[in-house]
Amino acid sequence: MSDRISVAKTYKLYIGGKFPRSESGRVYPVTDSKGKFLANASHASRKDVRDAVSAARKAFGGWSAATAYNRGQVLYRVAEMLEGRREQFVAEVAASEGIAAKKAQSLVDASIDRWVWYAGWTDKIATVLGGANPVAGPYFSFTVPEPTGVVGVLAPQRSSLLGLVSVLAPVLATGSTAVVVSSADRPLPAITLSEVLATSDLPGGVANILTGRAAELGSWLASHGDVNALDPAGAEPAARADLARDAAGTVKRVLTVPDVEPDWTADADIARLRRYLEAKTVWHPLGV
Amino acid sequence: MGIFEYAPAPESRDLANLKPQYRPFVNGEFVDGSGEPLKTINPATEEVLAEVGTASVSDVDTAVKAARKAYNGVWAKMPGSERAKYLFRIARLIQERSRELAVLESLDNGKPIKEARDSDVPTAAAHFFYHAGWADKLDYAGYGPNPKPLGVAGQVIPWNFPLLMLAWKIAPALATGNTVVLKPAETTPLTALVFAEICQQAELPPGVVNILPGAGDIGAALVGHGDVNKVAFTGSTEVGKAIQRQIAGTAKKLTLELGGKAANVVFDDAPLDQAVEGIVNGIFFNQGHVCCAGSRLLVQESIAEELLEKLRYRVSTLRLGDPLDKNTDVGAINSAEQLAKIKGLVESGDAEGAERWTSPCPVPERGFFFAPTVFSDVQQSMRIAREEIFGPVLSVLTFRTPDEAVTKANNTPYGLSAGIWTEKGSRILWMANQLRAGVVWANTFNRFDPAAPFGGYQESGFGREGGRTGLEAYLDV
Numbered sequence: 001m002s003d004r005i006s007v008a009k010t011y012k013l014y015i016g017g018k019f020p021r022s023e024s025g026r027v028y029p030v031t032d033s034k035g036k037f038l039a040n041a042s043h044a045s046r047k048d049v050r051d052a053v054s055a056a057r058k059a060f061g062g063w064s065a066a067t068a069y070n071r072g073q074v075l076y077r078v079a080e081m082l083e084g085r086r087e088q089f090v091a092e093v094a095a096s097e098g099i100a101a102k103k104a105q106s107l108v109d110a111s112i113d114r115w116v117w118y119a120g121w122t123d124k125i126a127t128v129l130g131g132a133n134p135v136a137g138p139y140f141s142f143t144v145p146e147p148t149g150v151v152g153v154l155a156p157q158r159s160s161l162l163g164l165v166s167v168l169a170p171v172l173a174t175g176s177t178a179v180v181v182s183s184a185d186r187p188l189p190a191i192t193l194s195e196v197l198a199t200s201d202l203p204g205g206v207a208n209i210l211t212g213r214a215a216e217l218g219s220w221l222a223s224h225g226d227v228n229a230l231d232p233a234g235a236e237p238a239a240r241a242d243l244a245r246d247a248a249g250t251v252k253r254v255l256t257v258p259d260v261e262p263d264w265t266a267d268a269d270i271a272r273l274r275r276y277l278e279a280k281t282v283w284h285p286l287g288v
Numbered sequence: 289m290g291i292f293e294y295a296p297a298p299e300s301r302d303l304a305n306l307k308p309q310y311r312p313f314v315n316g317e318f319v320d321g322s323g324e325p326l327k328t329i330n331p332a333t334e335e336v337l338a339e340v341g342t343a344s345v346s347d348v349d350t351a352v353k354a355a356r357k358a359y360n361g362v363w364a365k366m367p368g369s370e371r372a373k374y375l376f377r378i379a380r381l382i383q384e385r386s387r388e389l390a391v392l393e394s395l396d397n398g399k400p401i402k403e404a405r406d407s408d409v410p411t412a413a414a415h416f417f418y419h420a421g422w423a424d425k426l427d428y429a430g431y432g433p434n435p436k437p438l439g440v441a442g443q444v445i446p447w448n449f450p451l452l453m454l455a456w457k458i459a460p461a462l463a464t465g466n467t468v469v470l471k472p473a474e475t476t477p478l479t480a481l482v483f484a485e486i487c488q489q490a491e492l493p494p495g496v497v498n499i500l501p502g503a504g505d506i507g508a509a510l511v512g513h514g515d516v517n518k519v520a521f522t523g524s525t526e527v528g529k530a531i532q533r534q535i536a537g538t539a540k541k542l543t544l545e546l547g548g549k550a551a552n553v554v555f556d557d558a559p560l561d562q563a564v565e566g567i568v569n570g571i572f573f574n575q576g577h578v579c580c581a582g583s584r585l586l587v588q589e590s591i592a593e594e595l596l597e598k599l600r601y602r603v604s605t606l607r608l609g610d611p612l613d614k615n616t617d618v619g620a621i622n623s624a625e626q627l628a629k630i631k632g633l634v635e636s637g638d639a640e641g642a643e644r645w646t647s648p649c650p651v652p653e654r655g656f657f658f659a660p661t662v663f664s665d666v667q668q669s670m671r672i673a674r675e676e677i678f679g680p681v682l683s684v685l686t687f688r689t690p691d692e693a694v695t696k697a698n699n700t701p702y703g704l705s706a707g708i709w710t711e712k713g714s715r716i717l718w719m720a721n722q723l724r725a726g727v728v729w730a731n732t733f734n735r736f737d738p739a740a741p742f743g744g745y746q747e748s749g750f751g752r753e754g755g756r757t758g759l760e761a762y763l764d765v
Contacts (some may be wrong), residue, residue, distance in 0.1 A: 033577070128430065133755055135737035136414065143741050143755060176563045228746065241537020248532035250701075251525065251544065271765065279741045279757045282720045284730040 010042045011187075013048060013211065014194035016055030017204015022212075023047040033098025041187045044212035050218045051178065052208035056150045056177040057226050059205030064147045064175040068123035075119035075172060078200040082112045085196060089161060089189055090212060096160045096186035109263055111165040117268060118169035125273055126176065138286040145277035147175035148253060149228030152221030154214040157234050160186035162264045164193065167233055170272035172207060176229070179221060180209045183234065187211040215239060220245035222254075228254035229276060233261070294607065297614040299401045301513050304392040310477065311341040312501055315354035316494025318645035322503055328477060329380035331398035332596035332611050332620040332655040340477050343403035343500035348469070351498040355440040356515055358495030364437050366467045368424030375420030375463060377490040382413040382455075385486065389479055393451055394611045396478045398620030398656070399574055399656045401612050411736055415754075418450040419463035422759060425649030426464065427755050431765040437465030438541055439517030444531075446509040446523045447473035447622050448678075454480050456753045457520050458497060459738075464762040466518060469498045471510055475623050477501040499530035500538055511535060512652050516566030518762060521545070522579075525676075525702070543751025543761040545579065545743060547676040548704030551697035552733065553719065555690075556591045562731065564598050566683070570707060570733035572606060572660055574616055577626075579748075582733055584666075584673060586693055589686045596664055596684065600645055603660045608649045618680055621656040630658050630679035631757035637663050637672040642683070662703040668699055676702070692717065694722040707733045726752070 011030075026043035044171045063071070064273040077215055082089070094104035109204030123224045126145055133141040151233040160183050171178040182190030210217065214234045222230050223246040230252050231242050247254045255275055312321040323342035330337050343351070363371070382389065389412075399408070427433050432646040441461045445453040450472055461468045472480035478498050487497045498507055503729050504527075520546040521531050535542060552570050554563050570582025583687050587595050611619035621627040638644055641665040651657050657677055666673050666683040673683050687693040697706060706725040708716050715729040724742045729735060736742065741755035751761045 122753060129757070131756065133737065133740040135739050137735070137737070139732065139735060141735075141737065141740045148745075163607060171402070244536030245533045248529050251532065251546065253527060253750050256539075256541070274665060274760070278726065278745050279743065279752050279755075280726060280728060281718070281740050281742065281755075282715065282728045282730065283732055283735050283740070285732050 045209035154234035289312035354495035372423035379416035544749035555710035704748035
């Protein structure tokens with residue numbers, strides 16, 4: 001009796017709720033931490049970035065206008081789906097990051113818990129960051145936070161799932177939409193996350209995930225006129241200045257991130273949520 | 289025009305205590321800057337007001353060193369409750385010297401004395417009062433316990449509200465424990481240097497505030513200085529982009545308050561007379577030298593003719609002329625350069641086919657003046673609908689449905705402010721939600737308060753000034 005041949009999977013991009021191949025037709029080999037071939041991943045191009053940005057822009061109106069309660073439920077649903085595929089994530093994180101199953105388990109659990117944490121913020125952040133302004137005059141003045149728009153995210157290179165979740169979830173929780181470039185060498189958890197997102201209730205285009213090289217795609221995201229903010233977490237420190245210069249052309253919000261990838265297991269705070277929000281101040285006269 | 293003629297009502301120029309010479313302020317002293325002195329002129333008469341010493345690049349270094357020393361030695365480690373008292377002192381001193389500051393501001397900037405007196409100076413004092421109270425309450429600002437200052441702040445401000453912009457920048461910086469080096473605009477340095485005297489009178493420790501008059505090269509040197517931790521800029525989008533580029537890749541924290549092309553949206557159920565007052569205030573306040581000016585009027589088509597007629601009549605009653613006259617509504621354009629820019633954009637409006645109406649008000653022969661101008665039949669593609677004019681020029685467009693109003697209003701890379709005029713409350717809140725702008729005024733326009741955050745979306749910049757939100761710009765959070 002011969003050994004069973006496994007069904008090898010063809011990995012694709014996640015754009016606008018669909019799974020296209022790269023427009024360029026390019027792929028690159030993904031290996032585990034010991035160099036063993038795992039799969040070919042799509043090698044996203046500039047055109048894929050543009051398609052993803054336009055999908056994210058198209059999805060922004062609906063996602064930002066959804067009630068915070070609804071966004072929270074959708075994000076929690078994603079966490080449910082993550083939990084359901086826990087074993088697959090553990091295997092992929094272990095293979096990608098070259099860590100023991102037990103360690104990978106704790107990272108996957110932390111990722112799920114983090115997603116839940118951000119899901120719970122959707123309907124609280126406006127209360128925490130907004131407020132009434134006690135102006136000196138007969139006016140009712142109040143300030144509400146609003147999502148900034150389309151966010152380009154260069155996901156962390158080392159932490160394949162927890163790092164990815166830590167940079168993507170806050171974008172979605174604020175009501176912004178995202179174009180993410182996954183870790184180049186450790187993309188499998190990102191691709192599986194795409195499948196989770198696609199089968200949850202997240203509208204297509206709200207999150208778009210490209211596998212490829214941050215060094216190649218980062219500048220297209222940074223200079224794109226329809227991207228409002230950039231998280232350069234996964235860029236080489238030496239490339240950060242160029243990305244920030246590209247971003248200046250459209251006065252993009254650029255996150256300040258550490259040169260060395262942080263320990264993502266540390267507790268999150270609301271700093272990332274805050275950076276994807278604009279403060280809108282509304283004034284109205286008072287009188288009878 | 290009215291039955292009664294106005295008699296001239298000039299404010300006394302002597303109140304300004306104008307001195308023949310002003311000097312940079314570094315480390316608590318007025319010093320000789322090693323830059324070329326500049327002459328600041330009265331834009332209403334083109335007469336020289338004073339000679340002002342300017343900084344050179346080496347002076348920038350000296351000032352940043354002084355600010356660093358004050359930061360490490362005194363200011364950052366001082367209890368917030370003590371810092372607060374200095375800010376309260378400054379606020380009081382601004383109030384006590386308000387007549388002097390208002391007249392000086394009017395002389396140097398060209399703005400009407402009534403605006404400097406009733407708006408600029410009291411609001412500047414209010415910013416110091418407001419932020420004084422924050423200095424010992426930062427733990428409650430929502431950034432976690434014990435938030436830290438950033439260090440030395442390099443601040444570059446524009447010429448349209450010289451003293452007020454200084455207050456917007458310096459008050460939160462000091463309240464949060466930072467020290468500052470501020471460069472006022474080349475054409476309007478005088479009130480900043482009187483503010484330096486106020487810092488001396490308040491016995492503010494030397495080096496906490498430093499003021500360096502100069503041109504763009506000094507601003508660039510300050511922004512680029514290696515020992516500056518925080519950069520705050522208010523001015524044009526073009527310069528803002530250059531600054532963002534210049535400091536790319538450094539650890540400096542940046543906030544930008546840039547240009548705007550605000551939509552002021554009037555629905556058919558709006559109280560028209562009130563709306564006309566708001567439109568006039570929105571675009572002709574401070575000669576239209578306001579980044580959040582309501583420079584694009586969007587009128588519902590069914591009332592456009594009626595509104596335009598009322599608007600033209602009202603604008604024709606605006607009094608243009610001597611800024612020091614208490615009856616003046618529209619003062620002088622700040623510089624020959626700015627006047628040329630306004631004229632160029634107005635010519636483009638003519639050339640592109642918009643219909644121009646200019647107020648028949650008399651225009652002084654000397655000085656830089658531009659009569660209030662309203663363009664109708666404006667199309668979205670025209671330069672006067674897309675570019676910031678920064679002058680007393682209004683572009684009028686029309687719309688039919690609320691959705692069309694939103695689409696046209698948001699059809700700009702800017703996003704600083706917007707106005708809504710309608711009697712329907714639910715429509716106001718719906719519109720406020722839809723408009724991509726940092727400040728939305730409903731049935732009012734151009735209201736400012738230190739307790740209300742101000743700032744833009746998109747290419748109008750990032751960061752907020754004022755309110756709890758504004759503290760973030762000066763904290764390491």
